[in-house]
Amino acid sequence: MLRFVVRRLLLLVPILLGLSILVFMWIRALPGGPAQALLGERATEQAVEQIERQYGLDRPLHEQYLAYLRTVGRAEFGTSIATRRPVTAELKERFPATIELAIAAMLFSIVVGIPLGFVAAKRHGGVLDNASLVASLIGISIPIFFLAILLKYVFAVKLGLLPTVGRLSVLIDLERKTNFYVLDAILTLNGAALVDALKHLVLPAIALGTIPLAVVARITRAAVLDVLNEDYVRTAHAKGLGPRIVDARHVLRNAMLPISTIIGLQTGLLLSGAVLTETVFAWPGMGTWLVDAIRARNYPVLQGGILFVSVVFVLVNLIVDITYAIINPRIRYS
Amino acid sequence: MRGSTLKFLLLVAALVFAFAAVAAGCGGDGGGDDGEATQTEPGQEGEAEGGGTLVFGTAADPVVLDGALVSDGESLRAIDQMFEGLVTLEPGGTEIQPGLAESWEANDDGTSWTFQLREGVTFHDGEPFNAEAVCFNFDRWYNFPAPLQSPSASYYWQTVFGGFANPAEGSPGPDDSLYRSCEATDEHTVTLNLTRPSASFLGALALTNFTIASPKALQEFGADEGTVDEETGFRPTGTYGTEHPSGTGPFKFESWARGDRLVLVRNDDYWGEKAKIERLIFRPIPDNAARLQALQTGEIQGYDLVEPQDMETIENDDSLQLLDRPAFNVGYVGITQSHEPLGQLEVRQAIAHALNREQVVTDFYAGRGEVAHAFMPPDLFGYAEDVQQYEHDPERARELLQQAGVQTPVELTFCYPTDVSRPYMPDPRRNFEAFRANLEEAGFRITPRALPWSPDYLGAVDEGNCPLYLLGWTGDFADPDNFLGTFFQTQQKAWGFENQEIFDILDRAEVEPEEDARTELYQEANRLIMQFLPGVPYVHTKPALAFQACVEGYEPSPVSLETFNTVTLEGC
Numbered sequence A: 001m002l003r004f005v006v007r008r009l010l011l012l013v014p015i016l017l018g019l020s021i022l023v024f025m026w027i028r029a030l031p032g033g034p035a036q037a038l039l040g041e042r043a044t045e046q047a048v049e050q051i052e053r054q055y056g057l058d059r060p061l062h063e064q065y066l067a068y069l070r071t072v073g074r075a076e077f078g079t080s081i082a083t084r085r086p087v088t089a090e091l092k093e094r095f096p097a098t099i100e101l102a103i104a105a106m107l108f109s110i111v112v113g114i115p116l117g118f119v120a121a122k123r124h125g126g127v128l129d130n131a132s133l134v135a136s137l138i139g140i141s142i143p144i145f146f147l148a149i150l151l152k153y154v155f156a157v158k159l160g161l162l163p164t165v166g167r168l169s170v171l172i173d174l175e176r177k178t179n180f181y182v183l184d185a186i187l188t189l190n191g192a193a194l195v196d197a198l199k200h201l202v203l204p205a206i207a208l209g210t211i212p213l214a215v216v217a218r219i220t221r222a223a224v225l226d227v228l229n230e231d232y233v234r235t236a237h238a239k240g241l242g243p244r245i246v247d248a249r250h251v252l253r254n255a256m257l258p259i260s261t262i263i264g265l266q267t268g269l270l271l272s273g274a275v276l277t278e279t280v281f282a283w284p285g286m287g288t289w290l291v292d293a294i295r296a297r298n299y300p301v302l303q304g305g306i307l308f309v310s311v312v313f314v315l316v317n318l319i320v321d322i323t324y325a326i327i328n329p330r331i332r333y334s
Numbered sequence B: 001m002r003g004s005t006l007k008f009l010l011l012v013a014a015l016v017f018a019f020a021a022v023a024a025g026c027g028g029d030g031g032g033d034d035g036e037a038t039q040t041e042p043g044q045e046g047e048a049e050g051g052g053t054l055v056f057g058t059a060a061d062p063v064v065l066d067g068a069l070v071s072d073g074e075s076l077r078a079i080d081q082m083f084e085g086l087v088t089l090e091p092g093g094t095e096i097q098p099g100l101a102e103s104w105e106a107n108d109d110g111t112s113w114t115f116q117l118r119e120g121v122t123f124h125d126g127e128p129f130n131a132e133a134v135c136f137n138f139d140r141w142y143n144f145p146a147p148l149q150s151p152s153a154s155y156y157w158q159t160v161f162g163g164f165a166n167p168a169e170g171s172p173g174p175d176d177s178l179y180r181s182c183e184a185t186d187e188h189t190v191t192l193n194l195t196r197p198s199a200s201f202l203g204a205l206a207l208t209n210f211t212i213a214s215p216k217a218l219q220e221f222g223a224d225e226g227t228v229d230e231e232t233g234f235r236p237t238g239t240y241g242t243e244h245p246s247g248t249g250p251f252k253f254e255s256w257a258r259g260d261r262l263v264l265v266r267n268d269d270y271w272g273e274k275a276k277i278e279r280l281i282f283r284p285i286p287d288n289a290a291r292l293q294a295l296q297t298g299e300i301q302g303y304d305l306v307e308p309q310d311m312e313t314i315e316n317d318d319s320l321q322l323l324d325r326p327a328f329n330v331g332y333v334g335i336t337q338s339h340e341p342l343g344q345l346e347v348r349q350a351i352a353h354a355l356n357r358e359q360v361v362t363d364f365y366a367g368r369g370e371v372a373h374a375f376m377p378p379d380l381f382g383y384a385e386d387v388q389q390y391e392h393d394p395e396r397a398r399e400l401l402q403q404a405g406v407q408t409p410v411e412l413t414f415c416y417p418t419d420v421s422r423p424y425m426p427d428p429r430r431n432f433e434a435f436r437a438n439l440e441e442a443g444f445r446i447t448p449r450a451l452p453w454s455p456d457y458l459g460a461v462d463e464g465n466c467p468l469y470l471l472g473w474t475g476d477f478a479d480p481d482n483f484l485g486t487f488f489q490t491q492q493k494a495w496g497f498e499n500q501e502i503f504d505i506l507d508r509a510e511v512e513p514e515e516d517a518r519t520e521l522y523q524e525a526n527r528l529i530m531q532f533l534p535g536v537p538y539v540h541t542k543p544a545l546a547f548q549a550c551v552e553g554y555e556p557s558p559v560s561l562e563t564f565n566t567v568t569l570e571g572c
Helices: A002-029 A034-042 A045-054 A061-073 A087-122 A127-141 A144-158 A181-187 A191-228 A231-238 A243-280 A286-295 A299-327 B002-031 B033-047 B073-082 B131-142 B151-161 B215-220 B288-297 B308-315 B345-354 B357-364 B394-404 B428-441 B453-462 B484-488 B500-511 B515-532
Strands: B053-058 B087-089 B096-098 B101-106 B112-117 B179-186 B189-194 B226-229 B233-236 B251-257 B261-266 B279-284 B320-324 B329-335 B369-371 B410-418 B444-452 B468-474 B535-541 B544-548
Touching (some): A002 A299, A034 A045, A061 A299, A087 A127, A087 A181, A127 A191, A144 A243, A181 A191, A243 A286, A243 A299, B073 B251, B073 B261, B096 B101, B112 B131, B357 B369, B357 B535, B444 B453, B453 B468, B484 B500, B484 B515, B500 B515
Parallel strands (some): B410 B444
Antiparallel strands (some): B101 B112, B112 B189, B320 B544, B369 B535
16 A cells, blocks of 8 residues: 555656646746736737846746756746745635635535435436436536626525625735635634634535535446345345445445445545635635636636646545545455 | 554544534634624725725736736736835726826927926935925836846837846847936936837826836846846846835835735835825635635735626625726727738628627617727827728628629638636637628628637637637727827738828827827828728727725726725725
């Protein structure tokens, strides 16, 4: 197991190196540059040249790339062209926001999705099963953007129950230690901020979690159906175990393998889904940050941000693989 | 195995519990006080003797709170609340008014301007405002170190004052500078010396970029300090523009959490009309639809640049209101003459006659546009009513093409931007489609070229790669030079022509000190330009702001120079 983990971590090096070259070349292949983006209608030829010189964009590509690698070597990613702040400083604010949202969305999809799929499988062919099938189909097909606007319209504009933008109400103060607001509120024993931060999470989490929810529910249903037909389930029933114990120990546990696979995959997808959700809810996370950076041709942010997300992605996959081994002792990595 | 199952079930139980807690937290608030708080919280203090908090939704965070180093609207909006310049503009208009200077006088040739400063004004950090402070600021700008000479930082200093004392490679130097020196004659008298006469100078001083900051705060918090290294470029290290901006305006800086809120508080020592509201918060909400919903829920009390498709919603909602900003922009069809046959006047005239500008303005501007006949707004001095007109007349267009002796249909590429909405073109694609149909009816064949606004589209236009294109301009300050001078005073690839007569008259108009003579020169320039027809202006628009109906006293300005000190929340 340890060797497996070490090997996977070592693999990160060539992956990231290749990726950094790819990202570096790709963003420079896009037409236009940061100067035009910064100045808009006011971009004159001379101004563009001046800005390119300032950011070293007039130097040969390989020199720019080496300079970039040196910043990565110092564990930083340069200075954001749009805000003039260190990319790492922005990353520290943005990344926790997205992770907090992704965790909330994942929780929503697991907590609702697994029971839904399980019940559907148990009532196979019944009304509930069909209803959940239809619901999950809708869940998968509905555009996040539309769902988000709809949720906001109903729960915020019409009912006035929940806020529509941001992570915290402007009149609530919170000492930001980790930038995970829920965690910060708990750490500083700030009850008002905790409730407020949780309220701000609800709608974005539902909007972002709906697709994973539908996927999780469908996979759970299929997996549970498979397991229900296994001999060992029949045996368990035959030897007189109670239905609850059979469900928990034999059915659900064995169904968890495909379910956890799909949860791992969905976690990666959450990062991309977060882009749309964050935009609609003015959620200051990685998604809006990177989209803005593409628009502004903010090279340092793009290079640093994408590299960082890739590392996270690889690590999440690693964790998923390790979780397999824990859930299913039959799997051994060597 | 059993242990693992248990663990898993425990985990699920914990998750369910956590989620239930979330749901309960919200459910409980639903009917109760917190739900109400979501509705009204920012205005809640409003009932207390005209105080209260106003939350304004912005499109983005400011870059930095230092007027000399920004050119983006969101930075300027926040800086306007905290800082003041020597002169300002009348609220809601473009006429120059006293600001931190009570009066001023120029010498005969307009190269030396003496300002009498307001007495008894202090900066937010308690330092006195005086002539020395003014000179400190001007000298700071003129002596900017190399990294701050980039147009990404000091665009407006370069545009208005031309150069720096110690120019970096590629930057304009003292020879190009309009600014010569600043003299503090006494405590409250300051003289600005220029290298040449300039008439647009005074109007430019009203720009937020030339507001006066506390010299002590600038130095103490390292406004110009930063590290430069090969890898990361310039990185400011001071905290002046992020934590300690200090001006003389009606609001003071309190705190700034990026991506979340910028909090300003009332300056109780303000020399002028003190703010009615206690706190002013800017909250970044990049998405337009999200801003509208936040206004509907009461999370914000106002926002700028309402999209035309949202106007009806706002007008039909009794709890909301729409405020018009006076027109101070122009949208035009640009023509790049370096592409054949656009160098021929008849062809350009044919284009102008082909375009049905009235139709586009009526159909796509929700009643907030007027047809443009020149490259500057009609309210500005120097506008000429008697410029050549080009009414919609496809027949005439076809005749002109025939006269030009070109083969019809004339093949042209027409560029338009995607994913952008500008005040002068809320939906560029619709304008393009309409104009394309007009042109094709009049003997042209159009190849569309759609590009993402920034930087692709702007880059293509600036490089002169688009024979026809849609663009526009929003004025920075109330001077025709800011429109006509920007477009036509020098040769530019985007226009692709060289017309010395136009260049010359704009040069003369820029420096003419006599106001009447200046007005005439610009009127003449407008006539020449519309005769030469480098492009076809088609619209001036009135952008709109949205507020909750209970917000009163906000005066929209054509150049977006608005302070919140007159705003009340009494009805909220």
